Every structure is written in structure tokens, then in C-alpha cells.
Amino acid sequence: MINTILNIIVQFFEYGVFFYCMFILSSYLVISLISTVSVKNYTRRRSILDHATLVSSPYQPSISIIAPAYNESVTIVDNIRSLLSLHYTNMTIIIVNDGSKDETLQMAIDNYDLYLTDQEYDMQIDTKDVRGIYKSRKKAFSKLIVVDKHNGGKADAINVGINVTETEYFACIDVDCIIDQDAFLRLVEPIMKGGEKKVGAVGGIVWLTNDADIKSGKVMKLRAPKSYIGKIQVVEYFRAFLLGRPAWAAKNGMLLISGAFGVFDRETVLKVGGYNHNTVGEDMELIMRMHAYYRLNDMPYEIAYIPDPLCWTEAPSDYDVLGRQRNRWTRGTIECLKFHKSMFMNKKFGILGYISYPYWLVAEWFAPYAEAGGLLFFFIIAVLGLANWPFFFALLFLVYTFAIFISIYSILIQELTYHKYESVSDILSLVATAMLEPILYHPKTVKWSIKGNIDHFTGNNKGWGEMTRKGFKKDGE
Amino acid sequence: MIILQSVYKDEVSQLLANKDNVTDDLAVEYFLSLILNISFGFAVLAFLMTLFMVLRRKNMNKNKISDTKLMERYQDFLSSFITLPNDDSFIGITKNNQNLTRLEPLDISHTHRRKILANEIFKFKQQLTGQQAEQLSNYFYGLGLQKEALDLVRSRSWTDIVKGMQFLNEFRIQEGLELINSLVNHKNREIAIHAIIVRISLDNDISVLTEIERKMDAWEWHKIVFEIERLQLENVNFNALIMAQIQDKELIQIADQKLNPVLEFKNLVTF
Structure with missing residues (x-):
């Protein structure tokens, strides 16, 4: 009996992990190829279409930019100024002060000449209490609304913004991001081209700016970050935003629009109940709920993505912070997959049920288990002297070369499309980073994911975890 | 078949005595060489992509400098063209004025240069109206x-x-x-x-x-x-x-x- 069980375990690891590995590698190849076509088509279109004509167009859908702010007194004035300078006419900017303990609200009041209004709004989503809604006396800042509320977290703050605004669409951004000035002119293109299809949400590329030159809230020159941790995240973002999401979006199977930057159809978000407070993956959870709403109501729709670097942010610069971020991403993924388990292999959800959801389940959630389990199994058989070393090294070599191939391919796609890094040394530095990643960095991501799983199942570490950033370089620094 | 294969290596003689198992063994060898070949393929592709990026980037940086210079030169030329009198004296002025002599050898015989000039005229004309726009249109046709x-x-x-x-x-x-x-x-x-x-x-x-x-x-x-x-x-x-x-x-x-x-x-x- 014991022998049989052991035999099954051995067979499972020997063949199961191997086929799992082959499945992941071939999935990456297919996804990368679809993404390449999608990105290429988009960049060709981008090179000739003049979005500037949209600036004064009566066709612009109305958009509110909702930016939650918590203890942002140092940067709030500059961040609001940066948002006010965006090239979009039919726009409202809503800063939601989420019960900051510092001078965030007062800084905004003083610098933008704000007064407390008696504006009423329809509380369609339950949120923490709003203390006041402020507007500016100055005409130049007439687009600005500052909402002061009790602390309730990011999801709650955005829900307040959704309640307060009346625009057709809203954009959710992290207040410390730099948004490209034409970002919304580009993001509304899929909305305007939607025709009879409802465009529920549109996402864009979030690009990293560590060690970049930034002047007057604009990214002037990008260079590869000096630190390894910065560089490796740049490569990771290339893979995700240039080789991953375009493919899912092309098949309308994208489950995630980054919380840092996305535009959403307000009506749909209200119908599905706004952002969910009970998960740290609220951005993914909202998109899954929107998919479910459209699918179950047989509505033609699209969750769109434009592979255009429209939002710039700073990556964590130490491993503790990065580890906490990845831990949170893991917990968010598990929570979302559990919330929406009815999607799994459910024909009502089409591509989501048959491909997107199972892929996330197998390639995202189960990946650290497969990797760690495979390594443990190999360690045991190596100790017992049962290992077939030629095969071990051959498979190791295959996985390693494939990993660097995919990473370098993502660098190549970046170079062929946006070529943001001008020096040859930057390219070589990113390539070297990609070559070291499987050895130096990947084991850490597995560890963080496993920790995220443990935290999820034990109920530890329920919050977001503290995120500290160095801050963008100011002019002349 | 995969990483536990060595367990069976003591039984090689038995394998050789059995035709089916010999086939299995050969399949394993073939499989190993297939994995290695695919791996080398990925490695070679990764190297070629890197090489391509480096060469392309070097070339782009070089061309970017010359294209930027060319664009600036054409922009100078076009702004002079529309502000100076629209008659034969224009050529005389460009020849005699030190600031404008550098505009003189406006060689646009090369397709790439014509493309850049056409784009510059296009962009410039979008910003103009009236006689100056007309002048640029005529110049576009003239070329x-x-x-x-x-x-x-x-x-x-x-x-x-x-x-x-x-x-x-x-x-x-x-x-x-x-x-x-x-x-x-x-x-x-x-x-x-x-x-x-x-x-x-x-x-x-x-x-x-x-x-x-x-x-x-x-x-x-x-x-x-x-x-x-x-x-x-x-x-x-x-x-x-x-x-x-x-x-x-x-x-x-x-x-x-x-x-x-x-x-x-x-x-x-x-x-």
C-alpha cells in the first residue's frame, strides 16, 4: 500500500511537473506571439493617428480622474497641478483625501483656494462618511473637486469618488504616478470606436521610472535603473505589459487592469457595486465582476487595453518592500480566483471560463507550488542517489534558456516599438539582468508567492503592507 | 523516463535483450538530444536578438543625430522660405546672407531626405493659414x-x-x-x-x-x-x-x- 502511494507520488512529480513545465512554456510562447501582433498593430496605428484633434472634440466622453490621497501633504500640490495640466477637456479631477493624518487637505485648500460646498450626491455605493466636498474659487481650477472623508482604504476612497462624480467614465489612478499628458486622448479611442459594444474598461502600460530624468512632471529621459532590483522589475513589466496583457485583451479575456491606471465605465461599476473592500486585489476583482456582469446579461462588451506607456511609476527599491508587494499580489490573486470560482470551466463565461481563469489558476496561483514541490522532489531523489543527472541538466538548461529567451524577447519588443532606452549600455544591462534573473531573482519571487499563500490561508497580513518609495527625482536633482 | 532514468541503468543488459525496451531507451536518448537542441535554439535566438538590438540601436542613434540635424535644417529653411519675399530675390538672399547659406545645398534627391522634407512641410503647413500656407503648398508641388x-x-x-x-x-x-x-x-x-x-x-x-x-x-x-x-x-x-x-x-x-x-x-x- 505504502509502495503504491509512493509510486503515485513519484509518478506525479516526475510526469506532472514536467508536463506542467511544458504547458507553461508553450503558453508563454503562444501568448507572446499574439501579443506581438497586437502591439505591432497598435504602434503602427499610433504612428499615424492624430489624437490631438480630440482635445476640443464634442465627442470626448466625460471622464473623472479619481485619485485617492492618504498622507500626501508633501506631494499633493504638485500632483494636483500635474493632473490639471492633462490634455483633456471634458474632465473632472477628484482628489479623495482618505482621512489623512497630515496636512494633505489643508495644503490643497491653501494652494487651490478651495471652499467647502454643500454639494449633494447620490450614495449609490456604501462608503465611509464624507466630511466635506471642496471646490476652488478660481476659474482656472474649476475642474478640481477635493473630497474629504474618514479613512477607509483605497477601494473605499475610489468608491466615494464614483459616488460623487456624474461623468460617463472615471479613471482610477495612484496619486504618485506621472500620467502622460495625452493619456486620456489615447485611452478614449477604444471607447469611441466601441460602436454597439460597451467598452467597460481600458487599461494602458504602466512603465517604471527609477533613475529616470523627470522635469516638470514629465519623463524626459529613461535609463535602465542602476540597481539590480530596479532593472529586474523593468524586465518584469516589459513581459507583463508588452507580452502578456495585449494577448489577453486581444481575445477579450483580460482579468486585470492595473490599479495604478485605468478608465472604467461608471454605469457598469455602479451596477456591480463598486470596488470590493474585502480583497487586496480589488482592481482584478472589479474587472472579473464586470466581465461576469456583461456575460451573464448577454451584453456585447470589451475590456480593452492599449499597449501604450501612459502612466509612469516608481518601483520598490528594496527587497522587503518588493516582497510585501508580491505577497499582496499573490493574496489578491487567490482572493479573486476564490470569489469568482463559478467562472471555472463555465461555458457562460466563454474564454474567461475556459482559458483566462484556468490559466490564472494554474500558471499564477499554482506556479509556486509546482516549482517548490518540483525542487523538493528533486532534492530528495538526488540525496537518495536516484537522479538522472543528464536529464536534470538538460531540463534545467531548457528552462533557463527559455526564461532568458522570453525576457530578451520582451526587451526586443520594447526596442522595436517604443525604444525608450537610448543607450546601448542600457539594453545590454537589461539583457544581463534577464540572464541573471532565473538564478538571482526568481527564487525570491517563488518564496514571496509561497509566503503570500501561507498568509492567505492562515489569515496573517491582511492589509496592504507599507509601501515606501524613494520619490521621483525633482528638477535639477 | 525523465529524471529517474538512472534507476534502471543497472538493467541495461535486460533492456538490450528486449526489443521494446531497446526502443524505449533509444526514445529516451532521442528525447534528451531534442531537449538540448531546443535549449540551444533558445540560447542562439536570445543571442541573435541581443545582437540585433545592439546593432539597431547603434544605427538608430547615428541616424537620429543626422535626421534631427536634417529636420532642423529643413525647419530653418521652411521658416525662412515663408517669411522672405516670394520672388527671385529669395535665392539671392540665401546666397548672400551668412545665416542662411547653410540652407543652400538642399539636396533632396535621396528618398529618405525627401520623406523628411515632405513631413516637415506637412507639419509646418498644418500650423499655417492664408498666403504662407499657400506658399508652402506651392513649394510642395514644385518639388x-x-x-x-x-x-x-x-x-x-x-x-x-x-x-x-x-x-x-x-x-x-x-x-x-x-x-x-x-x-x-x-x-x-x-x-x-x-x-x-x-x-x-x-x-x-x-x-x-x-x-x-x-x-x-x-x-x-x-x-x-x-x-x-x-x-x-x-x-x-x-x-x-x-x-x-x-x-x-x-x-x-x-x-x-x-x-x-x-x-x-x-x-x-x-x-
Whole structure:
């Protein structure tokens, strides 16, 4: 009996992990190829279409930019100024002060000449209490609304913004991001081209700016970050935003629009109940709920993505912070997959049920288990002297070369499309980073994911975890 | 078969005595070499991609410097061209003025240079009106660049076709009308909407709207309205033309909301 069980375990690891590995590698190849076509088509279109004509167009859908702010007194004035300078006419900017303990609200009041209004709004989503809604006396800042509320977290703050605004669409951004000035002119293109299809949400590329030159809230020159941790995240973002999401979006199977930057159809978000407070993956959870709403109501729709670097942010610069971020991403993924388990292999959800959801389940959630389990199994058989070393090294070599191939391919796609890094040394530095990643960095991501799983199942570490950033370089620094 | 294979290696003699197992063993060897070959393939591809990126980047940086210089030179030239007198004295001035002598050898025989100059004229003209715009148009024609614009419209790449149509529109190249007519209902919607815009521009009215065989989305309406505003088409009978295009209620509603400011739609359309 014991022998049989052991035999099954051995067979499972020997063949199961191997086929799992082959499945992941071939999935990456297919996804990368679809993404390449999608990105290429988009960049060709981008090179000739003049979005500037949209600036004064009566066709612009109305958009509110909702930016939650918590203890942002140092940067709030500059961040609001940066948002006010965006090239979009039919726009409202809503800063939601989420019960900051510092001078965030007062800084905004003083610098933008704000007064407390008696504006009423329809509380369609339950949120923490709003203390006041402020507007500016100055005409130049007439687009600005500052909402002061009790602390309730990011999801709650955005829900307040959704309640307060009346625009057709809203954009959710992290207040410390730099948004490209034409970002919304580009993001509304899929909305305007939607025709009879409802465009529920549109996402864009979030690009990293560590060690970049930034002047007057604009990214002037990008260079590869000096630190390894910065560089490796740049490569990771290339893979995700240039080789991953375009493919899912092309098949309308994208489950995630980054919380840092996305535009959403307000009506749909209200119908599905706004952002969910009970998960740290609220951005993914909202998109899954929107998919479910459209699918179950047989509505033609699209969750769109434009592979255009429209939002710039700073990556964590130490491993503790990065580890906490990845831990949170893991917990968010598990929570979302559990919330929406009815999607799994459910024909009502089409591509989501048959491909997107199972892929996330197998390639995202189960990946650290497969990797760690495979390594443990190999360690045991190596100790017992049962290992077939030629095969071990051959498979190791295959996985390693494939990993660097995919990473370098993502660098190549970046170079062929946006070529943001001008020096040859930057390219070589990113390539070297990609070559070291499987050895130096990947084991850490597995560890963080496993920790995220443990935290999820034990109920530890329920919050977001503290995120500290160095801050963008100011002019002349 | 995979990593536990060595367990069975003590049984090689038995394997060799059994035909099926020999086949299995050979399959294992083949499989091993297949994995190695695929791995080497990925490694070689990764190396080639890196090499390609480095060479391309070096070349781009080199060309970027020369292209930027060329663009600046053409911009200088064009701004001088439209501000200086539009007669023969222009050549004399450029020859005698130290600041402008560097503009003299305006060699545009090379296709790449002609392309850059055409783009610079195009961008510059978009910012101008009246006589100066007219001057630039004449210069564009004088260099024979309209032929290149027409060639672009005839090309197979849809981005080139759209680019060519943008030239036709900006420089009002009437010879392009025949080419454009067949593109109004093109399956590529970017080509189609640009063809419609060029027709509006060259016809100086919106009769082309009657030829459209499909529904247009907000993006396309925006383009059309922008063009009508740009051309300031006021004395056009929109009523019949738009009613011919807009046959369903939904589109009438869109037009009502969106076109109203430009076309005074409410006075023209009755439900």
C-alpha cells in the first residue's frame, strides 16, 4: 500500500511537473506571439493617428480622474497641478483625501483656494462618511473637486469618488504616478470606436521610472535603473505589459487592469457595486465582476487595453518592500480566483471560463507550488542517489534558456516599438539582468508567492503592507 | 523516463535483450538530444536578438543625430522660405546672407531626405493659414512631392495609405480623388474614414456621406466634424445629405447630440 502511494507520488512529480513545465512554456510562447501582433498593430496605428484633434472634440466622453490621497501633504500640490495640466477637456479631477493624518487637505485648500460646498450626491455605493466636498474659487481650477472623508482604504476612497462624480467614465489612478499628458486622448479611442459594444474598461502600460530624468512632471529621459532590483522589475513589466496583457485583451479575456491606471465605465461599476473592500486585489476583482456582469446579461462588451506607456511609476527599491508587494499580489490573486470560482470551466463565461481563469489558476496561483514541490522532489531523489543527472541538466538548461529567451524577447519588443532606452549600455544591462534573473531573482519571487499563500490561508497580513518609495527625482536633482 | 532514468541503468543488459525496451531507451536518448537542441535554439535566438538590438540601436542613434540635424535644417529653411519675399530675390538672399547659406545645398534627391522634407512641410503647413500656407503648398508641388503622396495611397501598407491620404488632404491634391473613391467603404476603417475626410476636403462638401454603407462610430463622427469645422463648410445643404446617411434612430440621436453645435442639426432634421 505504502509502495503504491509512493509510486503515485513519484509518478506525479516526475510526469506532472514536467508536463506542467511544458504547458507553461508553450503558453508563454503562444501568448507572446499574439501579443506581438497586437502591439505591432497598435504602434503602427499610433504612428499615424492624430489624437490631438480630440482635445476640443464634442465627442470626448466625460471622464473623472479619481485619485485617492492618504498622507500626501508633501506631494499633493504638485500632483494636483500635474493632473490639471492633462490634455483633456471634458474632465473632472477628484482628489479623495482618505482621512489623512497630515496636512494633505489643508495644503490643497491653501494652494487651490478651495471652499467647502454643500454639494449633494447620490450614495449609490456604501462608503465611509464624507466630511466635506471642496471646490476652488478660481476659474482656472474649476475642474478640481477635493473630497474629504474618514479613512477607509483605497477601494473605499475610489468608491466615494464614483459616488460623487456624474461623468460617463472615471479613471482610477495612484496619486504618485506621472500620467502622460495625452493619456486620456489615447485611452478614449477604444471607447469611441466601441460602436454597439460597451467598452467597460481600458487599461494602458504602466512603465517604471527609477533613475529616470523627470522635469516638470514629465519623463524626459529613461535609463535602465542602476540597481539590480530596479532593472529586474523593468524586465518584469516589459513581459507583463508588452507580452502578456495585449494577448489577453486581444481575445477579450483580460482579468486585470492595473490599479495604478485605468478608465472604467461608471454605469457598469455602479451596477456591480463598486470596488470590493474585502480583497487586496480589488482592481482584478472589479474587472472579473464586470466581465461576469456583461456575460451573464448577454451584453456585447470589451475590456480593452492599449499597449501604450501612459502612466509612469516608481518601483520598490528594496527587497522587503518588493516582497510585501508580491505577497499582496499573490493574496489578491487567490482572493479573486476564490470569489469568482463559478467562472471555472463555465461555458457562460466563454474564454474567461475556459482559458483566462484556468490559466490564472494554474500558471499564477499554482506556479509556486509546482516549482517548490518540483525542487523538493528533486532534492530528495538526488540525496537518495536516484537522479538522472543528464536529464536534470538538460531540463534545467531548457528552462533557463527559455526564461532568458522570453525576457530578451520582451526587451526586443520594447526596442522595436517604443525604444525608450537610448543607450546601448542600457539594453545590454537589461539583457544581463534577464540572464541573471532565473538564478538571482526568481527564487525570491517563488518564496514571496509561497509566503503570500501561507498568509492567505492562515489569515496573517491582511492589509496592504507599507509601501515606501524613494520619490521621483525633482528638477535639477 | 525523465529524471529517474538512472534507476534502471543497472538493467541495461535486460533492456538490450528486449526489443521494446531497446526502443524505449533509444526514445529516451532521442528525447534528451531534442531537449538540448531546443535549449540551444533558445540560447542562439536570445543571442541573435541581443545582437540585433545592439546593432539597431547603434544605427538608430547615428541616424537620429543626422535626421534631427536634417529636420532642423529643413525647419530653418521652411521658416525662412515663408517669411522672405516670394520672388527671385529669395535665392539671392540665401546666397548672400551668412545665416542662411547653410540652407543652400538642399539636396533632396535621396528618398529618405525627401520623406523628411515632405513631413516637415506637412507639419509646418498644418500650423499655417492664408498666403504662407499657400506658399508652402506651392513649394510642395514644385518639388513634385504630390507624386510621392499618390504613391503612398497606392501602396499595400494601410499606414502608408493613411499617411498618403493625410498629404492629399493637407495639400488638396485633386489627382488623388479617383484613388480615394474606392476607399470610402474600405474594410479597414482607418483607411475608410481618412478617405471620407479627404473626399469632404477635396469636394468641399459632405456628399460623400451618402456613399457610406455602414454605421459610423463616435471616433469617425469626431473626425468628420473636426474636418467640417476645419474647412468651415457653412454653405452646404446638410439636411438631405445627412438624412441619406443617417437612417436609423440611434444614429440620429448621436448626430443630434454631437453634430448639433456644428450643423444646427435640430433645425434640419425632423423625427
